[in-house]
Amino acid sequence: MRLGSTLIVALRALRRNKLRSMLTALGIIIGVGAVIAMVSIGNGAKAQVEAQVAGLGQNVISVFSGSSMGGGMRGGWGSAPTLTLEDATAISREIAGVAGVSPEVRDRNQILANGLNWNTQVNGEGPDYPAIRSWPLTSGAMFTEQDVRSVAKVAVIGQTVVDQLFPGQDPIGQTLRIRNIPFKVVGVLASKGFNLFGQDQDDTVLVPYTSHMKRLSRRTALNSILVQAVSADAIDRVQQDITDVLTQRRKGKEPDFTVRNQVELAQAATATSRTLTLLLAAIAGVSLIVGGIGIMNIMLVSVTERTREIGIRLAVGAHGRDVLLQFLIESVVLSSLGGVLGILLGIGASQLVSVVNGWPVLVSTSAVVVAFCFSAAVGMFFGFYPARKAARLDPIDALRYE
Amino acid sequence: MAPVITLHDIHRVYDSGEVQVHAVRGVSLELQRGDFLALMGASGSGKSTLMNTLGCLDRPTRGEYRLDGIAVAQLDRNQLADLRNEKLGFVFQGFNLLARTTALENVELPMLYGRHRGSRAAMRERARHCLAIVGLAERADHFPSQLSGGQQQRVAIARALVNAPQVLLADEPTGNLDSRTSAEVMGVFQQLNDEGITIVLVTHELDIARYCKRSLIMRDGRVVSDQPVQPRSHAAVELQKLKDAETAAQLHPSA
Structure with missing residues (x-):
């Protein structure tokens, strides 16, 4: 297995194009940053609601009397003397x-x-x-x-x-x-x-x-x-x-009575914020996909631009698999680097929101892990096609490419 | 001693739609260890196709090619790649170095794809040694853009040498160089050949072919002439001649 040297090769290639690498990763950075910030803010709101529900007391069950009826008007729970x-x-x-x-x-x-x-x-x-x-x-x-x-x-x-x-x-x-x-x-x-x-x-x-x-x-x-x-x-x-x-x-x-417990109250209170968090996270997820398409675009340009380089590598003994792996690693490194920076950006943004707006935020570990894995997966998915294109080049044609 | 390269009745036909292009029509050739062959011919003569075949970049349509005893025709894409990596060194007309990559890292490249890799330190050491052979030890950390054409071609030669190949294949290595730098690069090839490395060099310049030991001329996909070079040029002598000529033309006030 030549994974080690392929990794070196891929990192060297990224280092040669620092600005482009950063700009390509930017799509993922913003996408992941948005996901982390949204989920953190949503979680903060949820935690606040839960704290307030807990403030109602521990393991509390409320029994309300029935609804009163007077002249056709129904008074709601607790209004009837039952x-x-x-x-x-x-x-x-x-x-x-x-x-x-x-x-x-x-x-x-x-x-x-x-x-x-x-x-x-x-x-x-x-x-x-x-x-x-x-x-x-x-x-x-x-x-x-x-x-x-x-x-x-x-x-x-x-x-x-x-x-x-x-x-x-x-x-x-x-x-x-x-x-x-x-x-x-x-x-x-x-x-x-x-x-x-x-x-x-x-x-x-x-x-x-x-x-x-x-x-x-x-x-x-x-x-x-x-x-x-x-x-x-x-x-x-x-x-x-x-x-x-x-x-x-x-x-x-x-x-003529109704019995409610605290958990039901908590669920009712957090339902809205959960829906909102899901919605925002979905929007942020779309921006991750867009970031992935950006990576695919740059990787395709990169493969065309580096056709001669690929030719040289194939001529001196690289297998198609080595070239495939190199470009795949490049795109995964790009996207997961974007993921890491995005996580930092998201944490920073949610802290800023917390300080400026006074909203409670809660950065969850699971959101960070999921965002990182997802960004790596985006790199894998969108990097595969360009990498396969590179790996299938004919060495003679690639060396002659101007 | 067994020849390092044996070609027997090699044909290469390109099938481009309805038209069939017969680029090489029955070439047979033997190359002994320590040989220094100049492959000459006009464009379209089939010399590039033959070179690609020799370089295991392309497989012949018909005929038998043995490199160091191995029958090449039956190998698949990955086996050909391994063969190129272990037995052949390539030097191209356009140098083909990786840009924004130091001379040392360029020379390391073939080792990264080798089946028997040493440690990072051993690879680095081997690359430094090869740069020293071509006289560029102190330029190891320079980028190609910081080197002259002749220096870049010497880095490319060092890269070709790094896996200790059986044969060095050079495709018009002096095509982009002036006459003096050409003489320097040919000097490097002659020195390597003196140390026992087999070299095949494609060129269309007669005075470059004169540095070789044997000259083979192709026309229409066939070998039309194959004879020893007489008299042979020596790089040191030619360089001195160029220097004298420059002095005579007062390019340099005192040599």
Whole structure:
């Protein structure tokens, strides 16, 4: 095998034409660079969405009540008063693998404190809520089961509410008024930022769900129930069990609730960005093909231009296979060199996008490996025809070629 | 001793559509080791075709060709390539060096395609040695564009020598050179021949043929004359004559 010397020959030939080699590789450089940048940006967006979904809590299952119907208007999930506290109790009592349950009642209210007022989301929750949503408190403590039982007038508030009603003060132990009922602030939630849908998650006040139902909203039904499964593996089974238990409790009536888990939410949220990434990567892939055609073009020119050189090589004893291999190696070296530079360009471009636009980017190893292999394959595919043309030249004709 | 080249009734017919061109019509020839043959003839006489046959670049339509005891007619394309690589050295009229490639790398070229390659260092050493034989040891790292015509042709001769061939085939090696440089290049060939290398040289110039030992003239695909060269030119003498003539013409004030 004379692969070693053929490699030397091919590298020497490329070195003789540095500028042309670079320009030829440019098509591949741009193609690969575009693929890497697109996939990195797409992956970054996906990772961000996934992080936000993870911010909803670990292994969380949401049970929403059914849709209300009034005068022909359907209110959407959570609007009908069909989920009860008994449902929540049944879930925590009858289903194995449940780590926590929090009945939820939601409302918007104007709240007052310190001579300031603010309109915010006031939610009735259970004491498990911070654990379910992986949402720690920065100061104070969550209200307890005791507070729930005693319908206590206590509240845990988000950072935005602290900033609006207690600027520059420690809110713990202070009083805020909701519907003119005084609640004592016992805890402050850590700042969590915006959620998937652009809502400020810190703009919230949590009170015991009993206090919400009896003192504020005077409702008897829940909007939803948050359930946490003990592990990711248990999610599907727990979700099924919840459906079964609630269906059973409704004694054969149409199910008036819906059960969703976090994975489904994540899938819905990433579907768009995945489609977009695929589309952009496909466009970038087309530019790789165009780069490959550029390589084929230059290799054909190169074979014609170097006919005499090929003649000399054949005359001094090169086999057709040696010449084929030489030109094939030249085109593969060109395209994979373009691949490497393209990968660097793509990483650089995505970092630049990340710095300038503040978008999250994530360069994936698999994308880099695939892009490199694909660029080498492009060189192989588009280099083959010119190389075969060179290998089939007749030495006498080639030597006489002007 | 067995002849290094034996041609027996060689015919070569080119079949270009309906017209058949009979380029070589029955040439028989024996070449002993150490021979120095000038192959002469007008264009169209068949000397290039015969040369291509001798060089194993082309196969005869009919007849038998033995190179160093090997019957060439039955070999395939790759076997012919190996034969060219191991047994023949080529020197062309247009030098045919690879551009933008150093003299040393040009000389290494045939070794890269050899079946029995040595190490990189051994190849480099062998190439340097061959450049030294043609007197260009100190130009090893020059590109062809930095060398004169005569120097380029000497690099080509070094390349032809590098695999220690049985026969050196030179196709009008002085065709692109002036008379003085021609004499220098022929001096290199004479020196190599004195060391025992068999040489076949195609030329149409009589005074170049006079440097050889034997002169063969072709016409219409046949050999019309094959005789020893008498008297023979010697490169050193001819160079001195040229120098004297230049001095006489006052090209150089003092020689």
